[in-house]
Amino acid sequence: MTLVDSSVWIDYFRGVESITTERLDNLLDRERVVSGDLIIAEVLQGFTIDREFQRARRVLLALKIVDIAGTEIAVEAAMNYRRLREKGVTVRKTIDTLIATRCLWDDLELLYSDKDFDGFVQHLGLRRAQPPIS
Numbered sequence: 001m002t003l004v005d006s007s008v009w010i011d012y013f014r015g016v017e018s019i020t021t022e023r024l025d026n027l028l029d030r031e032r033v034v035s036g037d038l039i040i041a042e043v044l045q046g047f048t049i050d051r052e053f054q055r056a057r058r059v060l061l062a063l064k065i066v067d068i069a070g071t072e073i074a075v076e077a078a079m080n081y082r083r084l085r086e087k088g089v090t091v092r093k094t095i096d097t098l099i100a101t102r103c104l105w106d107d108l109e110l111l112y113s114d115k116d117f118d119g120f121v122q123h124l125g126l127r128r129a130q131p132p133i134s
Contacts, residue, residue: 001064002129003034003035003066003110003111004027004033004110004111005110005111005114005117006043007112007114008111009060013056020113023130027111034108035060035064035065035066036099037065037068038068038069038098038099039099040060042095043056044057044060069098069102073102076104077094077097080101080124081097083123084119087119087123089122089123091119092116093116096114096116100117100120104126107127111128
């Protein structure tokens with residue numbers, strides 16, 4: 001299963017054509033896509049037009065949804081943040097640390113376009129959902 005980060009969903013709903021939005025299209029057709037409660041909040045809060053908000057809401061709520069945080073994930077995320085800092089990598093947003101940690105915890109691939117996840121891939125074993133081979 002693949003968790004899709006808000007960085008990809010936002011581009012997807014804006015109609016941006018990219019490697020990651022193409023991969024999301026492929027995943028929606030072939031595999032089980034997972035979303036997270038905090039990701040849904042990040043994506044939906046950006047809509048200014050109610051019709052578009054409702055459409056995105058329907059799409060996101062039709063997916064399997066995982067709770068991103070919780071006490072165990074929060075503590076593990078803090079430890080992961082510290083591990084990365086020791087390696088000279090600074091993650092800019094706490095929510096990204098929580099999302100990456102949830103993926104590690106549940107062995108989920110992550111589809112993203114936010115570079116804050118690269119340190120998790122390089123140093124902690126996060127599995128990045130690869131773009132389609134053209």
